[in-house]
Amino acid sequence: MKKKTPLGIAYTALILILLYAPIIVMIIFSFNSSRSTSVMTGFSLKWYRDLLYDSEIIKALYHSLIIAFLSASISTVLGTMACVGIERMTKKSAKSLLMNVTNIPMMNPDIVTGISMLLLFTFSGLILKKSDVLGFWTLLITHITFNLPYVILSILPKLRQMDAYLSEAAYDLGCTPAKAFFKVVLPSIKTGIISGFLMAITLSIDDFVISYFVTGSSWQTLPVKIYSMTKRFDPTVYALSTTVFFAILILLILKNFFQSKSEKRSIRGEKTE
Secondary structure (H helix, E strand, C coil): CCCCCHHHHHHHHHHHHHHHHHHHHHHHHCCECCCCCCCCCCECCHHHHHHHCCHHHHHHHHHHHHHHHHHHHHHHHHHHHHHHHHHCCCCHHHHHHHHHHHHHHHHCCHHHHHHHHHHHHHHHHHHHCCCCCCCHHHHHHHHHHHHHHHHHHHHHHHHHHCCCHHHHHHHHCCCCHHHHHHHHHHHHCHHHHHHHHHHHHHHHHHCCHHHHHHCECCECCHHHHHHHHHCCCCCHHHHHHHHHHHHHHHHHHHHHHHHHHHHHHHHHHHHHC
16 A cells, blocks of 8 residues: 655645635635625625525526426436447447447537537527527527436446346246336446436536527526626625535535445445355
8 A cells, every 4th residue: 555645645735725725715705794805804694695585596596407407307318218228239339339429428528519509509490480599498408418428327337237137037027128127127227327317417507608508598597697697796606606516516425425335236246146
């Protein structure tokens, strides 16, 4: 086992400070009693109270939660179906090609994805002769698009860890393919499904760049709303950003919990064999 050197500890501490110092400062000043961004004048929950009574922010939060839940749910269903289809493919070249195509939205820069989706929806609007196409549906379709690869990457490893003979045994016992999937396959990969679902919700709530290009005036998500608020300084942004930070942190902790639980089960299964 390698010993930690003072240089290594100092380097790790520096990286952590650079990463988390701005967030810590933001959290501290979200409880500031004044509008100052440099002097802490006292502890107050004023900006959190203002946040609760701001109808525009509450509306943007509602929009983000609706988009996140729907896109994560649809992505999880489509991703599960895609994983089963990919795993049952016999040709390795076709499977590899399909996986590469699936990973393109994940590897693409966000700004490229956002601009390409904007052009697609604008072109579709011209064909349908609609001037205002950006809104709820464009956001939903876009979020499903960039969530899907992450869901597939969460579920596919669990599907590959499952014993391939379990489905065949279910068929021999009289199960139909659909019944075998719900009775055997689904319980075996449920931790991967939950992990992918939570990851999709986290990515959807957190996304700004792609959403900025496809959002309309009638349907703004929370990150886009926060960006518009930074143009005119408002300490409520600190309270809002702190709330979003802890919400995403909780989702990531839950995701890691289910993932580690799944890994422990797979290790126990290997040991018993």
